[in-house]
Amino acid sequence: MKPSVLKRSDHNVSRKNISSAAVKVLYHLKDEGYTSYLAGGGVRDLLLNRNPKDFDVATNATPEQIRKIFKNCRLIGRRFRLAHILFRGEIIETSTFRAPVPEGDTDLCENTFRAEDNTGMVMRDNIFGTPKEDALRRDFTINALFYNIADFSIIDYAGGLEDLDKKIIRVIGEPDKRFAEDPVRMIRAARFAGTLDFDIEPAAYESICRNNQLLSNAAPSRMYEEVQKLFFCGHAKAVFKWLEKTDLLHPMFDEFSHWIDEDKSRHEWVIQTLDQMDRWRKAGLRVHPGLFFALIFGEYHEFLIQQQIDTGTSPHDAARNAVHSHLKGMCKNVQVPKAVIYQVSDIMSNQQRFERTKGRQPQRFMQSRGFLDAFLYFKFSSKVHKRNSELMEFWSEERKNAPEIPVPEKPKRTRKRRPPKR
Ligand code: ATP
Numbered sequence: 001m002k003p004s005v006l007k008r009s010d011h012n013v014s015r016k017n018i019s020s021a022a023v024k025v026l027y028h029l030k031d032e033g034y035t036s037y038l039a040g041g042g043v044r045d046l047l048l049n050r051n052p053k054d055f056d057v058a059t060n061a062t063p064e065q066i067r068k069i070f071k072n073c074r075l076i077g078r079r080f081r082l083a084h085i086l087f088r089g090e091i092i093e094t095s096t097f098r099a100p101v102p103e104g105d106t107d108l109c110e111n112t113f114r115a116e117d118n119t120g121m122v123m124r125d126n127i128f129g130t131p132k133e134d135a136l137r138r139d140f141t142i143n144a145l146f147y148n149i150a151d152f153s154i155i156d157y158a159g160g161l162e163d164l165d166k167k168i169i170r171v172i173g174e175p176d177k178r179f180a181e182d183p184v185r186m187i188r189a190a191r192f193a194g195t196l197d198f199d200i201e202p203a204a205y206e207s208i209c210r211n212n213q214l215l216s217n218a219a220p221s222r223m224y225e226e227v228q229k230l231f232f233c234g235h236a237k238a239v240f241k242w243l244e245k246t247d248l249l250h251p252m253f254d255e256f257s258h259w260i261d262e263d264k265s266r267h268e269w270v271i272q273t274l275d276q277m278d279r280w281r282k283a284g285l286r287v288h289p290g291l292f293f294a295l296i297f298g299e300y301h302e303f304l305i306q307q308q309i310d311t312g313t314s315p316h317d318a319a320r321n322a323v324h325s326h327l328k329g330m331c332k333n334v335q336v337p338k339a340v341i342y343q344v345s346d347i348m349s350n351q352q353r354f355e356r357t358k359g360r361q362p363q364r365f366m367q368s369r370g371f372l373d374a375f376l377y378f379k380f381s382s383k384v385h386k387r388n389s390e391l392m393e394f395w396s397e398e399r400k401n402a403p404e405i406p407v408p409e410k411p412k413r414t415r416k417r418r419p420p421k422r
Pocket residue numbers: 039040041042053054056137138139140143144182184185229
């Protein structure tokens with residue numbers, strides 16, 4: 001199959017909109033005689049007049065050849081060796097064109113290996129290939145476009161240009177097989193549909209609904225990274241709707257999603273959280289994962305905490321136990337780092353301190369390290385549940401009147417100096 005090629009005069013992708021670091025990498029590879037393409041989401045976003053999050057380069061130079069021509073280069077990756085070319089404040093991921101390996105091929109040699117586990121999931125792949133093979137091993141047609149620095153054309157092996165026009169997320173190849181190879185592609189489909197306001201093509205949509213349970217086979221640490229992309233992308237609410245429609249929430253947040261199922265009104269809190277996330281994102285504010293997990297699971301955690309208080313546990317211990325047991329249980333699917341679990345548990349256990357308004361307690365609380373996050377949660381939950389209006393007034397006033405209180409810094413760890421060598 002020959003690719004469709006769109007000449008420079010027929011598309012809107014301009015070097016002006018590509019980061020100067022990526023342009024340097026593209027030209028340097030080309031000048032050394034290699035094929036050099038901008039690939040993946042960067043091309044998709046430029047064609048849609050959106051700001052790409054990052055720029056990836058694909059080339060026929062091998063990782064070793066890339067390393068030889070770039071001083072500022074580091075090779076990474078066990079599953080697939082690729083190059084990170086480092087610039088101030090930016091990394092250009094540069095990978096050699098990859099190919100799938102013919103099924104049943106057991107010949108192993110350096111840089112060419114592939115293995116599947118018994119669920120059909122690809123565990124390792126590192127085979128160099130042609131541009132066409134590289135395009136066709138990508139997830140969706142709209143993610144398989146190349147921009148060729150040699151003549152500024154767009155190269156399309158998979159029909160991505162047409163799908164961009166039609167606003168469709170279409171899997172390259174057979175959806176059941178591609179989702180079994182890598183179940184994370186299912187939540188990527190939901191993310192792109194939500195972010196770009198596209199539809200998921202019917203065969204892919206049905207396949208996700210059939211195969212959503214495969215997501216529990218994905219590596220929990222990778223799921224943690226993907227979950228953050230889902231909710232920090234600025235379109236969290238739209239993405240969440242796709243996750244619900246395709247029933248991908250169960251294999252991600254098992255216990256929590258069953259709790260929501262029991263009473264659909266519990267859904268409202270989550271929607272409001274995601275709305276808030278999107279607003280913060282639009283305003284350019286960054287929310288750290290601890291605050292995000294505290295917010296999204298907030299109503300559920302409050303429910304669990306109350307259950308423990310009802311059996312006689314102190315509110316402080318109830319908050320710690322409930323958060324730790326829920327989030328640790330979730331780690332089998334989505335591996336939330338320990339530090340983040342502690343942040344969530346601090347936010348929740350600090351909530352009772354908002355009721356203590358006497359004496360020096362408010363001052364002390366406001367000076368403590370966890371106050372701001374706890375206060376953001378307190379404000380949010382008070383708004384959603386229309387509660388604590390008097391307390392909200394009190395704390396807003398306290399904050400206004402308080403002198404700018406510096407949050408105490410953690411004491412710096414000082415290293416013992418070695419005695420100088422003689
Ligand atoms: P984003 O805007 O989030 O960066 P993206 O499409 O660039 O979206 P990346 O995760 O940066 O996504 O990946 C870059 C490219 O690598 C994708 O566009 C796609 O072509 C390919 N890719 C990424 N993940 C997969 C996957 N799981 N399976 C197949 N191809 C993938």
